[in-house]
Amino acid sequence: MTARHVVRGRLLSFENGPDRPWYVEDGFLLIEDGVIAARGDLVDMPAADVPVTRYDGDLVMAGLIDTHIHYPQTQVIASYGAQLLDWLQRYTFVEEQRFADPAHAAAVAGFFLEELFRNGTTTAAVYCTVHANSVDAFFEASSARNSRMIAGKVMMDRGAPDGLLDTAERGHRESAAAIARWHGRGRQRYAVTPRFAPTSSEPQLEAAGDLLRAYPDCYLQTHLSENRDEIRAVAGLFPWSANYTQVYERFGLLGPRSIFGHCIHLSAAERRLLAESGSIAAFCPTSNLFIGSGLFDRRAMMDAGVTVSLATDVGGGTSYSMLRTAAEAYKILQLQGQNLPSFDAFHMMTAGNALALGLQDEIGTLEVGTAADLTVLRVGATAAMAHRMARVENLEQELFVLMTMGDDRAVRATWVAGVPVYTAEPQPQASA
Ligand SMILES: [Zn+2]
Numbered sequence: 379m380t381a382r383h384v385v386r387g388r389l390l391s392f393e394n395g396p397d398r399p400w401y402v403e404d405g406f407l408l409i410e411d412g413v414i415a416a417r418g419d420l421v422d423m424p425a426a427d428v429p430v431t432r433y434d435g436d437l438v439m440a441g442l443i444d445t446h447i448h449y450p451q452t453q454v455i456a457s458y459g460a461q462l463l464d465w466l467q468r469y470t471f472v473e474e475q476r477f478a479d480p481a482h483a484a485a486v487a488g489f490f491l492e493e494l495f496r497n498g499t500t501t502a503a504v505y506c507t508v509h510a511n512s513v514d515a516f517f518e519a520s521s522a523r524n525s526r527m528i529a530g531k532v533m534m535d536r537g538a539p540d541g542l543l544d545t546a547e548r549g550h551r552e553s554a555a556a557i558a559r560w561h562g563r564g565r566q567r568y569a570v571t572p573r574f575a576p577t578s579s580e581p582q583l584e585a586a587g588d589l590l591r592a593y594p595d596c597y598l599q600t601h602l603s604e605n606r607d608e609i610r611a612v613a614g615l616f617p618w619s620a621n622y623t624q625v626y627e628r629f630g631l632l633g634p635r636s637i638f639g640h641c642i643h644l645s646a647a648e649r650r651l652l653a654e655s656g657s658i659a660a661f662c663p664t665s666n667l668f669i670g671s672g673l674f675d676r677r678a679m680m681d682a683g684v685t686v687s688l689a690t691d692v693g694g695g696t697s698y699s700m701l702r703t704a705a706e707a708y709k710i711l712q713l714q715g716q717n718l719p720s721f722d723a724f725h726m727m728t729a730g731n732a733l734a735l736g737l738q739d740e741i742g743t744l745e746v747g748t749a750a751d752l753t754v755l756r757v758g759a760t761a762a763m764a765h766r767m768a769r770v771e772n773l774e775q776e777l778f779v780l781m782t783m784g785d786d787r788a789v790r791a792t793w794v795a796g797v798p799v800y801t802a803e804p805q806p807q808a809s810a
Pocket residue numbers: 446447448601639691694
């Protein structure tokens with residue numbers, strides 16, 4: 379039997395890029411077996427005996443996408459007073475050791491996914507810990523929810539407490555086993571995940587490159603050029619390399635499925651390496667401000683032709699909300715005389731991030747044939763937002779207020795593969 383459902387609301391999708399949103403004021407989505415089967419203006423809806431969920435006045439968009447986040451850091455988010463290298467040693471490396479316990483990993487993975495859904499995020503590129511069981515815990519939790527997730531075991535063989543270290547050989551073996559178990563199973567995808575160059579030896583980076591060559595449809599995720607002390611450490615550890623990016627290039631880690639978190643202090647030569655290889659730079663604004671790392675130069679990246687995505691980087695980042703993330707992105711760009719129009723920001727959170735990940739045929743828009751991963755946003759979620767919204771004159775202004783003032787309170791509902799996985803009070807009216 380086919381599972382069919384209709385969702386009604388204000389439909390908004392950025393499949394045509396940031397400049398030409400597809401928008402229907404009173405529209406319908408017909409969902410069949412988790413996929414958008416038809417869409418359009420309500421007056422054109424085919425008559426059918428299908429349950430309808432009404433989100434009158436709310437924006438129905440593709441589920442939001444977060445291209446860089448750490449699920450083991452849900453209990454170190456908001457840790458005081460340190461920059462990157464200290465922050466890792468004082469907080470993160472202590473916390474991540476808890477994930478040797480499978481029950482702890484399972485409990486946190488469940489919390490993490492529910493928190494993403496509460497924030498309207500339906501897909502993320504996720505770091506686990508060095509423990510193989512942390513990967514199983516995450517993918518089991520995601521599989522149970524049928525969510526499209528990308529994740530991988532952190533590879534780390536130096537510069538951290540013993541309990542968090544693998545070896546080049548063990549990192550390779552456990553990553554390959556996790557790929558065999560999870561990559562392409564349902565909606566799960568694997569990312570080879572060396573944490574960053576300071577915590578991986580050359581043999582381990584070589585092993586990461588081997589994995590990518592053996593499994594070319596896997597992703598690669600790591601950190602790049604976040605903090606000045608980190609860059610100095612990399613220069614000391616890899617004296618043969620002209621710059622940080624070239625370390626990753628040397629081991630075959632650049633490419634169109636490679637996501638590099640931060641990319642703040644890059645030289646023109648490094649931007650060129652990223653652009654020529656089609657690599658993705660993940661802009662993590664709340665993290666960059668909170669850890670005091672620096673200001674991401676989006677214009678320089680785009681002028682160089684680098685693909686830029688948007689991400690929270692929880693727990694260096696301070697919010698799970700992609701709306702808050704876009705608001706902080708705007709402020710970082712303002713400090714550099716750059717701008718971020720609201721259409722651009724909402725495109726990045728949805729179709730843009732999907733395109734960066736090569737998943738545009740499945741997620742990121744409301745196009746027919748894509749997964750019914752949806753977020754429903756209440757533009758007047760708070761009294762102050764509703765009060766401000768009375769003065770907006772068009773969709774662009776409305777979206778700008780929504781991203782500047784909005785957060786998880788603006789998420790009315792989240793759907794994954796045609797199933798509501800989160801609904802805020804009050805419940806929407808469902809009728810047959
Ligand atoms: Zn990170």
